[in-house]
Amino acid sequence: MIRLDTQDAGFAAAFGELVDARRESDADVARDVQVILRAVRDDGEAAVAAFTKQFDGHDLSETGWRIEPADCRAAYEALEPELRAALDLAAARIRAYHEKQKPTDSDYFDGQGVRLGARWTAVDAAGIYVPGGRAAYPSSLLMNAIPAKVAGVERLVMVTPTPKGEINHLVLAAAHLAGVDEVWRVGGAQAIGALAYGAGRIQRVDVVTGPGNAWVAEAKRQVYGMVGIDMVAGPSEIVVVADGRNDPDWIAADLLSQAEHDTVTQSILFTDDADFAERVAEAVDRQIPELATASVARTAWDANGAIIVVDSLEAAMPLVDRLAPEHLELAVDDPQGLFDRVRHAGSVFLGRHTPEAIGDYVAGPNHVLPTGRRARFASGLSVLDFMKRTSFLGLTETALNELGPATVALAHAEGLPAHAKSVALRLRLNR
Amino acid sequence: MIRLDTQDAGFAAAFGELVDARRESDADVARDVQVILRAVRDDGEAAVAAFTKQFDGHDLSETGWRIEPADCRAAYEALEPELRAALDLAAARIRAYHEKQKPTDSDYFDGQGVRLGARWTAVDAAGIYVPGGRAAYPSSLLMNAIPAKVAGVERLVMVTPTPKGEINHLVLAAAHLAGVDEVWRVGGAQAIGALAYGAGRIQRVDVVTGPGNAWVAEAKRQVYGMVGIDMVAGPSEIVVVADGRNDPDWIAADLLSQAEHDTVTQSILFTDDADFAERVAEAVDRQIPELATASVARTAWDANGAIIVVDSLEAAMPLVDRLAPEHLELAVDDPQGLFDRVRHAGSVFLGRHTPEAIGDYVAGPNHVLPTGRRARFASGLSVLDFMKRTSFLGLTETALNELGPATVALAHAEGLPAHAKSVALRLRLNR
Incomplete structure (x- = not known):
């Protein structure tokens, strides 16, 4: 586990390493x-x-x-x-x-009398x-x-x-x-x-x-x-943003609930309270030996755990965005203000009574989430992953006469004469 | 170009070849x-x-x-x-x-007082x-x-x-x-x-x-x-389903608008009118020499073109689904009945006055579409390809007490004690 403070001289470099850490196994398979x-x-x-x-x-x-x-x-x-x-x-x-x-589905006519839509x-x-x-x-x-x-x-x-x-x-x-x-x-x-x-x-x-x-x-x-x-899956991670008014044991258990999955998982705590940071670190060390998964959790926490002290929880949010974590807990009384600043995260757990594990099992949202910074561009598994969309289009003769000439001009400009012809033949003026 | 008739003895095998034809260049790049x-x-x-x-x-x-x-x-x-x-x-x-x-976005409370939602x-x-x-x-x-x-x-x-x-x-x-x-x-x-x-x-x-x-x-x-x-792109294709009441020149131009793109594109006509099939084949041969893209179009049509005579246009639709075409034209007076039977297609063009080319340029729907049978599972490019969804969850203490015990039971059953602990510590009964 590493301890960082945003006030440290070497913080930017150390945090950069945390963001870029390649934790994926390199087996040449x-x-x-x-x-x-x-x-x-x-x-x-x-x-x-x-x-x-x-x-x-x-x-x-x-x-x-x-x-x-x-x-x-x-x-x-x-x-x-x-x-x-x-x-x-x-x-x-x-x-x-x-x-x-x-x-x-959508199915509508626009101002030119063109029927447009999409069917899932x-x-x-x-x-x-x-x-x-x-x-x-x-x-x-x-x-x-x-x-x-x-x-x-x-x-x-x-x-x-x-x-x-x-x-x-x-x-x-x-x-x-x-x-x-x-x-x-x-x-x-x-x-x-x-x-x-x-x-x-x-x-x-x-x-x-x-x-x-x-x-x-x-x-x-x-x-x-x-x-x-579904998305290529890498090792998973949890980021917890917590003020000093949490029970250190609760937050330690949350960090360990990720660490016990695999030796390459990453658990990171951001807090604005240095004393609280210390108490969480102690609680983690106290809890690990009690776990049947102690060996995995110990390795993951030692290698990839981090506790980062920040000036304010608001100041942590741009750092969280760079991590684009799979799981993000906001363990404060009123999480909405922090949540509004989140751009990149797979799933967010709001408030002190929403441990990540509740989302793994019974809450409802999907627990298959983008890992390894992929929340920058990817989403959790959803119904859409098992569906596809067919777009459709229907023109009347009048609508074709309105949109046709522009199509003919563009097709010729792109050097595609059969495209132009398929439209031009149908135009009343036959241009 | 091959001509097939669903009545032919060898139809199933020949159509199977058309569906499976690997047109992707095998360059070992x-x-x-x-x-x-x-x-x-x-x-x-x-x-x-x-x-x-x-x-x-x-x-x-x-x-x-x-x-x-x-x-x-x-x-x-x-x-x-x-x-x-x-x-x-x-x-x-x-x-x-x-x-x-x-x-x-969605953001709601369910019957147990759990806040749930998703933010794009x-x-x-x-x-x-x-x-x-x-x-x-x-x-x-x-x-x-x-x-x-x-x-x-x-x-x-x-x-x-x-x-x-x-x-x-x-x-x-x-x-x-x-x-x-x-x-x-x-x-x-x-x-x-x-x-x-x-x-x-x-x-x-x-x-x-x-x-x-x-x-x-x-x-x-x-x-x-x-x-x-976006989706891995392969050579593209058009399927036209047309009755005998179309102008053969219009349909020929539609088939060629795909053929002129690349020598590996596939253009397929289904019709229930054998005479019309013949007239389209003649029109294609007549039109090709007039095109600046004649050489590409000729090669594509000869190698990958097909005209298939079917008993009825309705009977063509399961065959169309097997092709899962990028582009599908339904060139009939009332295309809705056929459209209702389509399961797999990237984009559908409805009626006699909707040549595919109008969708390539000005109609509005995206022309980046799934090729090579990928419409079975993929969709055209959309706004969603440039966005991602963050799910979220917020439990009150009461809600956690309601959903917590089931989570603890499942976490233990899966051998993940820290998951169970992170929830159990927060329960009033501390089970």
């Missing part, structure tokens, strides 16, 4: 992934089965390729009541929030990647699957590796709850290839989303353009 | 582009200058790096009145259409690539720049190669009209690198859009994730 994707494209099912044997250690012809809807339903029904109620609450709230994202439709099929093992989060499945279903996607496909045949029952329960239509026991780059190109019994989809390891992320990058994908 | 991008990232300005010397044949220290706003204004003012009026009309109509795309903001800076030479289209500049300005982008940067120092004055005029803030005389993959990483006097941007050759397209693909980009 691009070539491996290319080989896997080509094999899946060319050999389909056989390649998927071979890679599954190699990487996940099971034979799909023995374990079966699919997990049946009945198994997902059974997993859901077997949940202990408290957990089932929690999942139900999360799904209902996520659905309600995303329902409001559904775009409205869902993609036919979407695929969701769900990691196996420790990082298999039912909440993540809900966050990917529910927007797709709200968008109106008819065929929603989930792929997940089941190393040595192991299955995460909580994820299956969430798949049932979210209305996933197909579940395939395949993972890694080969699963992304199967979704993008199709592979025998696994038919191709139009959009692929969901988190994964470096191979999965690289595979998504490589198939981008063949299919739509 | 990925490695070259990687080398160029790394050099620009590491050496900045010096690398950009060296590549410009090498590929465009001019020395930026002599020709100057920038084209000044005054030069763009002068180019606009020097336009002949008819052309200037045409550009003005196009810009005004494009602006009006895109104004309606501006998203609305423009990216700080956007870069637009404009090809040099023959493919430098002022219309294309308007279609990229105006949505960015409507979105509220404060710094709009244009890059364009000026081989041997040559400048396209029509493009400069359009840059003035669209409100471009900076124009740089650099092109190719090195220009994309400068926009994505920054290179000395060229500061980096957040989003890069605009058409280019294979090197430019590959460079955009490689910087995707560092910056936002």
Whole structure:
């Protein structure tokens, strides 16, 4: 963890390093992934089965390729009541929030009698990647699957590796709850290839989303353009802006809730109270050993944590914009003034009683958010990621006579005579 | 050009080939582009200058790096009145259409007293690539720049190669009209690198859009994730669905307006009238020699043109969906019935008096559209491509007590104790 003060002589340079820190693992996986994707494209099912044997250690012809809807339903029904109620609450709230994202079509006539508009439709099929093992989060499945279903996607496909045949029952329960239509026991780059190109019994989809390891992320990058994908994901981060009137333990837990995810996550506190800064640092050190995730959290906090003392919280906001954080907590009594100054952030958590974790599970907004400074240009996952817009245009003969001559002039100026001709032939004056 | 009839025995296979035809040039440019991008990232300005010397044949220290706003204004003012009026009309109509795309923020309280919402903001800076030479289209500049300005982008940067120092004055005029803030005389993959990483006097941007050759397209693909980009562009296509009551010359010109763009474009006619099909084929052959673009149009039509006779126009629509065309004309008296059946198309042109070319220039909707079957999942360029959404959330103590326990249960189930703790500490019962 580094401590900075905006009054320090070296602050600008040190903060610049924090902004530019490359925390992405540099594993040179691009070539491996290319080989896997080509094999899946060319050999389909056989390649998927071979890679599954190699990487996940099971034979799909023995374990079966699919997990049946009945198994997902059974997993859901077997949940202990408290957990089932929690999942139900999360799904209902996520659905309600995303329902409001559904775009409205437009269809109107302008002053020249031209009919103009745009119509939104869902993609036919979407695929969701769900990691196996420790990082298999039912909440993540809900966050990917529910927007797709709200968008109106008819065929929603989930792929997940089941190393040595192991299955995460909580994820299956969430798949049932979210209305996933197909579940395939395949993972890694080969699963992304199967979704993008199709592979025998696994038919191709139009959009692929969901988190994964470096191979999965690289595979998504490589198939981008063949299919739509959600944003390239990097290590995540939290920025907390807090005055001295917070409980240091609350803020320490918030910083650690990011640090416990991965050793490359970044947790940063801005405060205008140097004493409070010290008490948060102590609270973090006190809390870490109590966590089952202590080892990961310790590494992340030591390597990428920061506490920055600022003259005023207002003065922190331009620095926050440079970080363009995935998560931003504004832990003050009246957060609106600070919030009005935020330009770049994935999701903002307002006030002392809105810890980031509440947004990870049950609040409603999506927890798939732009990381690694990408909030400068990217947004969280939404219903729009599973839809596309068709623009349309209808001219009467009168309208064409009004707009046609300008089109003819521009087409000729661009050296495109057939463009000009297709309009000119239809003009009354036939210019 | 191939002729197909849905009644033919081999129709399904032949149509499948048409859908899957890979028309993208396979030039192995990925490695070259990687080398160029790394050099620009590491050496900045010096690398950009060296590549410009090498590929465009001019020395930026002599020709100057920038084209000044005054030069763009002068180019606009020097336009002949008819052309200037045409550009003005196009810009005004494009602006009006895109104004309606501006998203609305949401901010509401739900039944549990949770404040929820989403706020849209423009990216700080956007870069637009404009090809040099023959493919430098002022219309294309308007279609990229105006949505960015409507979105509220404060710094709009244009890059364009000026081989041997040559400048396209029509493009400069359009840059003035669209409100471009900076124009740089650099092109190719090195220009994309400068926009994505920054290179000395060229500061980096957040989003890069605009058409280019294979090197430019590959460079955009490689910087995707560092910056936002518009969709990977492939060769374009037009599908015309027409009954026998159209003028064959009109439809032939429409097909050729796509064919004249590039030898890899695809023009396809569906009609329920075999005689009409024949007359269109004759009209195409008659029109081609009259075009200044005859050679390109001939090659494209011969290689990738198709006329398909169907039992009914309704029966054509599922086939159109499989093609997911960039442009779709419905040349019938009452196009609405057919339009209602369209699921996948970039832009639809309704009725006999709406040739596709009118949409390329002055109608208003964007002409940057998904190609190569990507309308299955992608949309035309819009204001949204230059904006991003920040979700937000605010809980009162009461609301947290209501939603907290479910969050704690799910966080524990996912093995994330700091997540659980950050919520539990704030609960009144402190569970």
